[in-house]
Amino acid sequence: MLPLIRHEGVVIPLDRSNVDTDAIIPKQFLKSIKKSGFGPNLFDEWRYLDQGEPGEDSTLRKINPDFVLNKPQFAKGTILLARENFGCGSSREHAPWALLDYGIRIILAPSFADIFYGNCFKNGILPIAISKELTNTFFDKSQSSQGLRLLIDLENQFIIDGSDKHDFDIDAFKKYCLLEGLDDIGLTLKHSVDIKNFENNYHSQFPWLTK
Amino acid sequence: MATTLYEKIFNRHVVREDNDTYLIYIDRHLIHEVTSPQAFEGLRLANRPIWRANSILAVPDHNVPTTDRKKGILDPISKIQVETLDNNCDAYKLTQFKMDDERQGIVHVIGPEQGSTLPGMTIVCGDSHTSTHGAFGALAMGIGTSEVEHVLATQCLIVRKFKTMQINVNGVVGKHITAKDVALHIIGQIGTAGGTGYAIEFSGSAIRGLSMEGRMTLCNMAIEAGSRAGLVGVDSKTISYLKDRPFSPKEELWEQAVESWKELISDEGAAFDKVINMEASSIEPQVTWGTSPEMVCGINENIPCPEAEKKESNQKGYQRALDYMGLKESMPITDITLDKIFIGSCTNSRIEDLRAAAQVVKAKKIAKNIKLALVVPGSGLVKAQAEKEGLDKIFIDAGFEWRDPGCSMCLAMNADRLERGERCASTSNRNFEGRQGQGGRTHLVSPQMAAAAAIHGKFIDVRELE
Ligand code: SF4
Numbered sequence: 001m002l003p004l005i006r007h008e009g010v011v012i013p014l015d016r017s018n019v020d021t022d023a024i025i026p027k028q029f030l031k032s033i034k035k036s037g038f039g040p041n042l043f044d045e046w047r048y049l050d051q052g053e054p055g056e057d058s059t060l061r062k063i064n065p066d067f068v069l070n071k072p073q074f075a076k077g078t079i080l081l082a083r084e085n086f087g088c089g090s091s092r093e094h095a096p097w098a099l100l101d102y103g104i105r106i107i108l109a110p111s112f113a114d115i116f117y118g119n120c121f122k123n124g125i126l127p128i129a130i131s132k133e134l135t136n137t138f139f140d141k142s143q144s145s146q147g148l149r150l151l152i153d154l155e156n157q158f159i160i161d162g163s164d165k166h167d168f169d170i171d172a173f174k175k176y177c178l179l180e181g182l183d184d185i186g187l188t189l190k191h192s193v194d195i196k197n198f199e200n201n202y203h204s205q206f207p208w209l210t211k
Numbered sequence: 212m213a214t215t216l217y218e219k220i221f222n223r224h225v226v227r228e229d230n231d232t233y234l235i236y237i238d239r240h241l242i243h244e245v246t247s248p249q250a251f252e253g254l255r256l257a258n259r260p261i262w263r264a265n266s267i268l269a270v271p272d273h274n275v276p277t278t279d280r281k282k283g284i285l286d287p288i289s290k291i292q293v294e295t296l297d298n299n300c301d302a303y304k305l306t307q308f309k310m311d312d313e314r315q316g317i318v319h320v321i322g323p324e325q326g327s328t329l330p331g332m333t334i335v336c337g338d339s340h341t342s343t344h345g346a347f348g349a350l351a352m353g354i355g356t357s358e359v360e361h362v363l364a365t366q367c368l369i370v371r372k373f374k375t376m377q378i379n380v381n382g383v384v385g386k387h388i389t390a391k392d393v394a395l396h397i398i399g400q401i402g403t404a405g406g407t408g409y410a411i412e413f414s415g416s417a418i419r420g421l422s423m424e425g426r427m428t429l430c431n432m433a434i435e436a437g438s439r440a441g442l443v444g445v446d447s448k449t450i451s452y453l454k455d456r457p458f459s460p461k462e463e464l465w466e467q468a469v470e471s472w473k474e475l476i477s478d479e480g481a482a483f484d485k486v487i488n489m490e491a492s493s494i495e496p497q498v499t500w501g502t503s504p505e506m507v508c509g510i511n512e513n514i515p516c517p518e519a520e521k522k523e524s525n526q527k528g529y530q531r532a533l534d535y536m537g538l539k540e541s542m543p544i545t546d547i548t549l550d551k552i553f554i555g556s557c558t559n560s561r562i563e564d565l566r567a568a569a570q571v572v573k574a575k576k577i578a579k580n581i582k583l584a585l586v587v588p589g590s591g592l593v594k595a596q597a598e599k600e601g602l603d604k605i606f607i608d609a610g611f612e613w614r615d616p617g618c619s620m621c622l623a624m625n626a627d628r629l630e631r632g633e634r635c636a637s638t639s640n641r642n643f644e645g646r647q648g649q650g651g652r653t654h655l656v657s658p659q660m661a662a663a664a665a666i667h668g669k670f671i672d673v674r675e676l677e
Pocket of ligand 1: 338
């Protein structure tokens with residue numbers, strides 16, 4: 001996994017609440033058996049005017065000029081800003097894969113759906129829950145002509161907006177994995193003996209669960 | 212100390228704890244074709260074996276066709292995905308019900324049907340509606356593909372504890388009010404993020420009164436309230452449902468298991484982080500009018516006005532939803548005319564759902580404006596049972612199509628879908644934009660209400676149709 005320590009980038013203001021994973025990556029693209037290549041279909045139904053199918057050359061498609069990703073000032077954005085309950089719906093990890101493939105490393109929103117939130121960390125994306133006031137401030141600022149650039153300092157847990165610093169919360173274990181770019185399977189397997197012992201004990205207590 | 216059901220199950224699965232981060236042991240791992248290929252690929256690349264192959268039950272469901280299955284899968288990309296699952300299951304010698312197996316069906320229907328879902332278990336699946344299995348007093352939750360790989364390799368999951376919420380639905384529901392109506396009503400009350408971070412235990416006399424099928428419908432929808440895990444305590448209904456299922460324990464082990472399952476209820480006086488009380492008798496048949504399951508109201512109500520919403524961000528969302536749905540504020544729900552009907556999905560495709568819908572359409576015909584009405588049973592065994600009872604004939608005589616089991620038009624990954632602008636009464640669980648086909652418009656309802664809408668052509672209170 002790609003580590004993330006500090007990240008600086010342009011904010012893409014997606015002014016919607018309850019953005020679901022069906023919207024992030026529609027179902028027809030879930031048929032892929034790979035983890036990469038989803039970027040061109042991120043927010044497919046909002047981003048293009050025609051219906052997307054897997055395997056198409058997306059550069060030949062009709063884009064929706066009103067959608068935020070298609071506005072020139074946000075074209076190079078890597079920080080996504082949205083409203084409440086971002087990432088609700090299906091557990092598809094294709095959603096963070098699509099965001100990452102597009103280049104998004106940070107998502108700022110007042111709240112996230114649980115499964116999506118966890119999935120982000122497994123893929124080197126940092127979702128940060130920020131207050132509603134700060135969300136509003138960032139939305140306002142990103143509308144200015146030069147847009148909004150933020151620096152995210154994961155190590156010290158700061159969002160840096162020019163001279164303003166806002167701290168944020170993050171689970172210590174998730175932070176550690178992200179900073180180091182660690183695969184948590186390797187970490188868990190270091191406890192193999194514990195798992196084996198637990199398993200033997202547990203199965204003697206609940207013998208009908210061995211099958 | 213008095214303990215909640217969630218904590219009881221959680222505590223007995225803890226392998227290690229480190230600063231409120233827990234490694235918990237997983238009993239059952241359900242797998243389908245969409246969220247597993249990358250996990251198997253990851254295992255192979257890292258050269259890791261599967262920890263406990265017999266914890267796994269696999270089935271293709273999302274991509275499978277619901278007609279002419281003998282011809283195989285025509286869409287080449289779907290075909291590769293289903294074949295990849297077959298190959299992975301063969302290579303690792305996993306139990307799988309392939310597409311042509313009579314036991315094939317939607318993963319959340321077949322788990323309980325086979326007795327592979329048991330009380331007290333931790334159950335995971337790369338699918339958010341894994342919450343369904345919590346109906347059996349199990350801790351069941353949806354996970355992402357990285358976690359699927361993690362469970363394959365370690366039989367464990369890294370988690371933090373959820374907070375606990377108890378939703379008591381007291382009293383008795385009225386006639387034709389189903390678990391689906393109760394679920395939608397709850398989501399309408401607490402919102403789609405109301406349960407985020409919580410495990411929700413459903414209790415109260417109305418929940419005790421539900422059949423196991425109804426409890427599955429309810430727990431299935433817990434994720435639409437933001438909660439990864441819904442739970443219902445074990446009682447005699449749970450136990451009699453599981454008796455003699457293929458994977459259920461037998462003989463002496465059965466006796467032992469039943470003894471132990473009786474403890475799987477929240478203790479008297481156990482403290483929940485949040486408690487919500489509701490009255491069952493006030494719940495009407497529910498219909499969603501928007502693009503989020505919380506945008507819901509009773510059949511005899513009007514679509515709300517965006518201005519009436521307290522939160523400004525909601526007002527915008529409401530207006531956008533109305534535009535997408537092609538509806539106007541203040542319009543009566545009963546004025547909504549439909550194009551398609553879908554009875555199916557892991558929410559409402561079990562035998563009881565089909566019986567209830569068949570009861571409504573019996574000896575009637577679907578309305579002329581309905582272009583397509585589908586019944587997609589949840590599994591091959593549900594289908595066979597329904598045919599034994601003659602339900603297929605009732606549906607076909609009324610003008611429905613009777614299909615083979617799978618997810619079908621719940622998410623339209625196969626050929627079953629809505630065209631742009633088409634409006635559907637659906638017994639599934641998500642009314643998101645484009646969910647049932649790009650530009651399609653979904654109204655979530657119970658099987659009875661979908662059946663009534665098929666006959667009437669518009670939404671109608673099923674209680675009036677009689
Ligand atoms: S029926 Fe629908 S919600 Fe259920 S598993 Fe299939 S796609 Fe998901």
